[in-house]
Amino acid sequence: MKESEKIYCRRKKHYDHLVKSQSSTVVRISRLRFLIFLLGIIFIVGFYIKNYHYMSLSIFLVSAILFVLAVRIHEKLKQNTDFTKKLVEINCNSLKRIVGDWKEFNEKGENFKNVEHNYSWDLDIFGENSLFQCINCCNTYLGKENLKNVLSSPLGNSKDIEKRQSAVLELSCKLKWRQHLEAQSSSIEDNKESVSKLKEIVSTKNSTYRNKYIIVVFKIIPIVTIMLLFMSFVFHFFNNSIGYAALVVQIILLLPGAKNRFSTLNTVFNLKSNIRSYEKTISLICKEKFQCDYLNDLKSMLLKKQNGKLKNAAEEIYKLKKISESISQRQNLAYIILNIFFLWDYQCMFAFEKWREENGRELYDWIETVGKFEMLSSLAVIAFDHSSWTMPQILDKSLVLKADSMAHPLLGDKAVCNNLDLNKNSKVALITGSNMSGKSTFLRTAGINLVLAYSGAPVRAKSFCCSIMSIYTCMRISDNLEKNISSFYGEILRIKSIVEAANRGENIFFLLDEIFKGTNSIDRHTGAKILINELMDSNTCGMVSTHDLELCDIESESNERVKNYHFREYYKDNKIQFDYKLHRGASKTRNALYLMKMAGINVPDD
Incomplete structure (x- = not known):
C-alpha cells in the first residue's frame, strides 16, 4: 500500500468517527431545542393563568433567548457535520483515484472535448476515461476553466512552468488545507451563465444610487413617514389622513425604476449562497501562509493595499454577503410591508451600489484567483498521490x-x-x-x-x-x-x-x-x-x-x-x-x- 493511500485511509477513518460524534450532538441539541420550546410554553401559560404576568413575561424572554441560541448552535453544528461529510467523501474519492476507480467520477470535462484541438482529443485529455476526469478537484466554473486551459493551451516559457512546479510541490504538502479548500468550494454552484451574470452586474454602474443627495433624501423620508404615522395613529397630533398620505407618497416613490431594482436585487439574492461560499473559500486562502512566489502572487490578488489600508477580499465579500442577506424574496408579504415603510429596495440598492463602486472591478479577479488555486490543487494531487513520479x-x-x-x-x-x-x-x-x-x-x-x-x-x-x-x-x-x-x-x-x-x-x-x-x-x-x-x-x-x-x-x-x-x-x-x-x-x-x-x-x- 502506498504511503498516500495509508494517509487517506487514516483521514477517512478520522472523519467517519467525527461525523458520528457531530451527528449525535446535532440530535441532542435538536431535542434540547424542542424541550426549551415545550417547557417555555408550559411555564408561560401556567404562570399567565395564575396571573403571574411578570413571571410569565420573564420566562417568555428567557426561553426565547435560549431557543434562539439553541437554533444557532444547532445550525452551526449541522454546517460542521455537513463539512465533515464532504471531507469523508473527498478522502473516499482520493482512495478511488489511487486504486484506479476514478473512472466513476461524474465530472469528466465532456464540455471541453474538441475533436479539432491540436492534441486533446487524441490524448484523452477530456471526456470519458480522461486525464481531466482523473485529476480534477475543482468545483467552481473558473476552476475547471483554469484546469482546462493549463491542460490544453501552451504555457509560454520555462520560468512560468518552473514557478508553477514550485507551487504544485508546496501545495502537495498541504493536504489538510487542500481538502478544506475542496470541501469549502463544493458549496459553490456556479456555471458559465451565473459567472457572466455576476461579472455583468458588479461591473455595471448606476449613478442614480451613488448620488449623495438622493441617498440622504431617501434615508430621511422613511424616518419622517414613521414619525408622522406615530403622531397620527398613536399620539393623534394629526388627522389619520396625514399618515396615509405619507405611506402613499412612499409607495409612489417605489414605482420609478422598480423593474431595474427588482432585476438587480433579485440577481444578488439568488447568488446569496454562492457569495457566502466564496467568502469562506477566499478567507481560507487569505489565512494560509505560503512560501513560493507564485502562490504569494496569487494570494496578493486577494490582499491589496489601497489608500494606505490593507484591502481583504474576504472581508469585502463578507460585506456583499450581508447585503445579499438583507434582500428577501420580493413576493414575500413581510418584505412588501418592509419595503413600503422603509423604502427597503432603495436602502439595499444604496448599500450594493456603494459596494459595487468600491469592489466591482475586482470581484471577477477574486473568484478567478479561487479557480487558480483549485487548478493548482488538482495538479498537487498528482504530486502527493505518486511520490515516485518525477518533476520534469x-x-x-x-x-x-x-x-x-x-x-x-x-x-x-x-x-x-x-x-x-x-x-x-x-x-x-x-x-x-x-x-x-x-x-x-x-x-x-x-x-x-x-x-x-x-x-x-x-x-x-x-x-x-x-x-x-x-x-x-x-x-x-x-x-x-x-x-x-x-x-x-x-x-x-x-x-x-x-x-x-x-x-x-x-x-x-x-x-x-x-x-x-x-x-x-x-x-x-x-x-x-x-x-x-x-x-x-x-x-x-x-x-x-x-x-x-x-x-x-x-x-x-x-x-x-x-x-x-x-x-x-x-x-x-x-x-x-x-x-x-x-x-x-x-x-x-x-x-x-x-x-x-x-x-x-x-x-x-x-
Missing part, C-alpha cells in the same frame, strides 16, 4: 524529449515503462510493430506526459527533460459527415496544420499514428516518406507509427535522424502475448492473420 526538467534548448522509464499516467499498474530519447540529432522515432502491440499507447504516453510537464505537474517517469514545444497529433481521424470530410482528407488537414505551424517557426512535437491509412499502399508509402523528410528538415521532432515496413529505409537515408523502433509479440501455449517493451530496429513479425484466426475467420495456412 524544462530545457531552454530546442527539440529535446528524453525520458527514462516513462509510463502512461492513466493505466495504473498495467502500464509498462519505456525509454525515449529525441533530440536534434535523432528527431523522429519511426515505430513499427504488429497489431495490438502497444504503438498507439506509447505515442499517447509520450504526449500526455508532455502535457503534464507543461502544466507544472509531475510526470510518470524516473527522469524526464523536455524543451518547450507545441504538441500536434494525428491519431483519431474519422469521417465527418456533417462537414462532408473523409478520414483521409481529415488527416491531410491535420498534417497541413502541423506543416504550417512549423513554417511559422514554432518548435513542434508531433505524434502521427498509422499515417495516411485511408489511402492505397503506394500513395501511403510515398506520402509518408515525403512528409517525414519535410518534418525532419523543420523545427520538429516526434514519433510516427506505421505498418509500412518499407518506411524503415529512411533511417539509413537520413543519417539516423530518423531511428527505427518496434514493439514485438511472442507466443505462449499457442496464444499471442505482448510485453509492450520498445525495442531498437524495425519490426520483423506480423500477426494480422493470426488475429483473424482467433476471431474465427477461416485463414488457410501458409
